[in-house]
Each structure stands twice: as C-alpha cells, then as structure tokens.
Amino acid sequence: MIPAQFEYVRPSSLVDAVRALADGGEDAKVIAGGQSLLPLLRLRLAYPDLLVDVGGLDELRGVTDAGDQLLIGAGTTHYQLVHDPLIGQHCGLLAQAAGTVADPAVRHRGTLGGSIAHGDPAGDLPAVVLAIDATMIARGPGGDREIAASDFFVDYLTTALTPGEVLTGIRVPKLDGGWGYRYEKFHRTAQAWATVGVAALVRRSNGEVAEARVGLTNMGSVRIRAAAVEAAVAGAQASAGALRAAAAVADEGTNPPADLHGAPDYRRHLARVLTGRALEAAAGV
Numbered sequence: 001m002i003p004a005q006f007e008y009v010r011p012s013s014l015v016d017a018v019r020a021l022a023d024g025g026e027d028a029k030v031i032a033g034g035q036s037l038l039p040l041l042r043l044r045l046a047y048p049d050l051l052v053d054v055g056g057l058d059e060l061r062g063v064t065d066a067g068d069q070l071l072i073g074a075g076t077t078h079y080q081l082v083h084d085p086l087i088g089q090h091c092g093l094l095a096q097a098a099g100t101v102a103d104p105a106v107r108h109r110g111t112l113g114g115s116i117a118h119g120d121p122a123g124d125l126p127a128v129v130l131a132i133d134a135t136m137i138a139r140g141p142g143g144d145r146e147i148a149a150s151d152f153f154v155d156y157l158t159t160a161l162t163p164g165e166v167l168t169g170i171r172v173p174k175l176d177g178g179w180g181y182r183y184e185k186f187h188r189t190a191q192a193w194a195t196v197g198v199a200a201l202v203r204r205s206n207g208e209v210a211e212a213r214v215g216l217t218n219m220g221s222v223r224i225r226a227a228a229v230e231a232a233v234a235g236a237q238a239s240a241g242a243l244r245a246a247a248a249v250a251d252e253g254t255n256p257p258a259d260l261h262g263a264p265d266y267r268r269h270l271a272r273v274l275t276g277r278a279l280e281a282a283a284g285v
C-alpha cells in the first residue's frame, strides 16, 4: 500500500530536529533507519503528518568510552553494533543480539535507537538493554532526561518517550570482571523475528553464580526480566543441572502472545529451554 500523505524534513542538527518535532506537535514522528516505521506507514497503521528524519545526524552515531560506561548513539546501526571494538570488548551481549536481527540489509539501515523507541515485544535489543541495566537518554524541548531501562518499556509499541523527544543514546555499564553472556533466540527459518528470545548475563565467582540477569523477548506486551530465575540462580552452583533447574521458572510472571508462530504454552516451554541454554552458555558450563 501507499502511505498516507506526510510532510518530511531532514534537519542537519539535533537542535533543529527537536525544534521540528516540537513544531509538528503530536502528529510528528521521528524516522531513523525506517525499517520498522516504513512498513507501518505503508500498511497505514501509522499516519503522521510530519516525519523528522534523524538518519543523517552524525552526532547520534557511534560509541564513546565514558569510564565505567559506554555511551552508544541512538543512530548507531545494528551492523555497527556487531563490529564496534568497544562494544565487542565491554558489552558483547549487545553485539551478539544485534547480529541476530533480520538480515544484512536491515542491519545496515536499522538503528539501536529505532529498535528501542519502537517498543516492539518481538524486537531483540530491548531484552538486552533490560538485562544490562542500560539508561536511555532523551532530548526534548526542555533538555535532556535519563530513563532507566526498567521504566522505559511501558506497553505494546509504547515507551516512556513523549511525542516531542528524540532518543539520543543509551548508557551501558561496561560488563567487565567475570561476566559471561549469551543471547538465545528461536525463530522460523524464513525470517529472523524471535518467537522467543533470552538475553542472559552471568557473573561467576568461586564456582558459584554470584549474579545473573535475564531479559526475555516476546513473552508479553512489554519487556520482562525473568526475576524468578535471577533469584533462583543467585548463589547456586555454576553447574548445568543447577542452571537448568533455575530456568524452570523462566515463564513465571510472563504473558506470552498467541499468534501464527506459537501458542502461549509453546512460548512458555521455549522460554524455559532457551533460558537454560543461555544460562549455561553465559556461565561457560
């Protein structure tokens, strides 16, 4: 289908982008790589009056070393996430998950910020952002504001961003000092969208799991941390048996969707199995 008519601006600075959004009011929308928004426009599931294209803003791209954190620009593409040396060194989980998104063409255009701001429960990167306790940075007419990942994903395709705000970047704590990681994803062969995905981080100490964090993809209308698993695994032996036993509660507190790709019970089963695998791989057992 052909999208409904809209105005289009391509500002040359973030300041101009924020101003254009404010001028456009509630019917203005940011577009970055267009990999999620363009399909919605073509299906007329979204029909903004104005598109503010931030895809050309260099100031939104790239990765900066900020001491014990990395600052990742919202306009950084999936391809860049996969190949950036700082991310590879300090936040390999993000690189690994970004490498599972779609195909090379989509990974070259789609952005971290777009994946997060879109708030799709089936998107891979939000589960990672939750597991690593990232912080989102948003710029609006009133200046910058920071939003914890745990407060960011509000509902299906709904985030804490307000209509006038641009997501400019995310802060990611460096995961040094004994953290292992794994993104496990089950998807149909024909397309990469996750039926279920699991982002796991495990910190080992003296043969035990000192701390684990688990984010789930597509197990509810909103992003979920598998809190029951995290509690069950903390202090447990870093053995395959103990980790698989903890994974048995991975679906606790979830509300998985029913669609063409799987019934809720099937997704619950997948969540338990994938969580076990992800924990084992992250713990290196």
Ligand SMILES: Cc1cc2nc3c(=O)[nH]c(=O)nc-3n(C[C@H](O)[C@H](O)[C@H](O)COP(=O)(O)OP(=O)(O)OC[C@H]3O[C@@H](n4cnc5c(N)ncnc54)[C@H](O)[C@@H]3O)c2cc1C
Binding pocket: 029, 030, 031, 032, 033, 034, 035, 036, 037, 038, 054, 074, 075, 100, 101, 102, 103, 106, 109, 110, 111, 112, 113, 114, 115, 117, 118, 122, 123, 124, 125, 161, 165, 166, 167, 168, 191, 192, 193, 194
């Ligand atoms: C064929 C295909 C397969 C795909 N497979 C997968 C997959 O396997 N896994 C997966 O996770 N995703 C998948 N996707 C989705 C896609 O990769 C991401 O959702 C996409 O990369 C989002 O980034 P974008 O820059 O293209 O966002 P856009 O499409 O430009 O925008 C998406 C939404 O985010 C908002 N937005 C974008 N940037 C900002 C910003 N800086 N500040 C505020 N709001 C912003 C827009 O207003 C819009 O609402 C697939 C897409 C396609 C077309």
